[in-house]
Amino acid sequence: MKMKTALISVVLGLLFWFGLNGRLETGVLISGIVVVAIAAAFHVKDAVFGDVKFSPRAFIAFIAWLVVFVGELIKSNIDVMLRVISPKVRINPAIVEVKTKLKTPLGRLALANSITLTPGTLTTDIKGDSLFIHWIDASSTDVEGATKAIVAKFEKQLEVVFG
Amino acid sequence: MEMTGAVLALIGSIIFFLSALGLIRMPDLYNRIQTGTKATTLGTIILSIGLCLIHPEWTGKLVILILFIVLTNPISSHVVARGAHYSGQEMTDKTVGDALTEEDKDKEGTP
Numbered sequence: 001m002k003m004k005t006a007l008i009s010v011v012l013g014l015l016f017w018f019g020l021n022g023r024l025e026t027g028v029l030i031s032g033i034v035v036v037a038i039a040a041a042f043h044v045k046d047a048v049f050g051d052v053k054f055s056p057r058a059f060i061a062f063i064a065w066l067v068v069f070v071g072e073l074i075k076s077n078i079d080v081m082l083r084v085i086s087p088k089v090r091i092n093p094a095i096v097e098v099k100t101k102l103k104t105p106l107g108r109l110a111l112a113n114s115i116t117l118t119p120g121t122l123t124t125d126i127k128g129d130s131l132f133i134h135w136i137d138a139s140s141t142d143v144e145g146a147t148k149a150i151v152a153k154f155e156k157q158l159e160v161v162f163g
Numbered sequence: 164m165e166m167t168g169a170v171l172a173l174i175g176s177i178i179f180f181l182s183a184l185g186l187i188r189m190p191d192l193y194n195r196i197q198t199g200t201k202a203t204t205l206g207t208i209i210l211s212i213g214l215c216l217i218h219p220e221w222t223g224k225l226v227i228l229i230l231f232i233v234l235t236n237p238i239s240s241h242v243v244a245r246g247a248h249y250s251g252q253e254m255t256d257k258t259v260g261d262a263l264t265e266e267d268k269d270k271e272g273t274p
Contacts (some may be wrong), residue, residue, distance in 0.1 A: 019223035077178060077205040080198050084185040091194060093254070095261045116237035117204060122197050123237070124244045134193045134244060 008049040009040035043132065052162060062162035068153060076119040083121050083136070086125055094138035095124060096146040101155060107162030114154045121150055164216050178206035191255040192247050200240040207232045208236030 013036035052058075057065050081088060102108050112123040112131060120136035133150060185198025211225040256262065 006200045016227060022220060061213050073201070073205055076201045080185065081178070081181045081200050084181050084188055084198060086258070089188055089190065090233070091255075092192075093194060095193075095248075095264075097253075112241065113234070113237040116241060117201060117233075120197060122193065122200065122244055122255045123241050124193075124248055136194060 002044050004052065004054070005049045006040055006044050008052065009043070010036050012040055018046040035103050049106070058161045061157040065114075065154065065157035065161070069117070069155065072114075072153075076117065079119045080136075090137075093131055093134065095134050096138060096150075097143050098133060098147040098151050099143060100129050100131060100151055102129075102158060102162060104162050107158050110158055110162065111151065111154055114158075115150060118150075168213040168216030171216065172210050173210075173213075175206045175210030175213060178202050178209065182206065192252050193244060193254060196240045196244055200236055204232060204236050 010033075014032055017032040017036060018024065018028075021032070068118060100108065102111055108126060108131075112126060115121050115131070115133060116123050122134040122136075123131055124134050125132040131151070133146070135146070135150070139145070139149065179202065182198050182202030185202065186195050189195045189198055208229050211229050215222045215225050
């Protein structure tokens with residue numbers, strides 16, 4: 001659990017370090033490893049990434065989630081832009097409740113963020129395993145219908161990665 | 164290359180403009196957040212990709228910028244929406260349902 005958090009923190013930290021430096025040199029690499037190791041040591045005890053699963057299946061699921069996510073992000077922007085420029089503002093908003101099967105905090109964070117960036121939905125609150133979502137064009141206000149329409153497309157992949 | 168980058172930056176700016184227009188046209192706070200969050204996220208991504216093409220040496224920093232925007236933008240809008248709801252911000256007349264208020268009322272009803 002702690003090893004996993006340390007490993008992921010160091011890899012992410014080094015990627016950031018090289019992104020900010022923009023060049024690959026031995027001196028940069030050594031100072032980067034030292035800085036990243038110190039930074040990672042500070043939050044190893046929280047085991048933030050302890051729930052992430054390492055397996056080929058999780059990796060494929062992550063890529064699949066990324067593809068779905070980018071597609072939905074573009075779709076959501078076209079959707080919102082059409083609403084904004086249409087002469088009569090077409091909205092039918094509601095706050096609906098949906099249920100999630102994800103158990104881990106990191107998984108729920110990823111789900112809530114994905115929902116916020118997809119067409120017409122905005123996560124307003126999380127209580128237990130219910131998410132309350134402001135939906136700009138609510139087609140169904142009951143729990144099952146809303147869950148199917150909003151959560152289902154992301155949950156399948158996130159379940160494999162975060163459990 | 165620079166031409167493509169400039170066109171992408173222009174598209175990003177147009178998306179920003181439409182999101183600003185949405186802030187004016189939408190009837191209540193929640194719907195304004197909707198246009199604000201989504202459009203600025205994609206706008207920043209496209210604008211940054213355009214800048215990557217114009218200045219290739221900035222790519223690393225711009226990629227990090229995109230990552231931070233994608234991770235933090237939804238969180239901040241979520242917090243604003245949550246705070247607004249609990250401070251009693253009115254929803255527009257067109258609203259068809261509010262499960263969160265009902266849930267809170269249920270909790271108060273059962274001691």
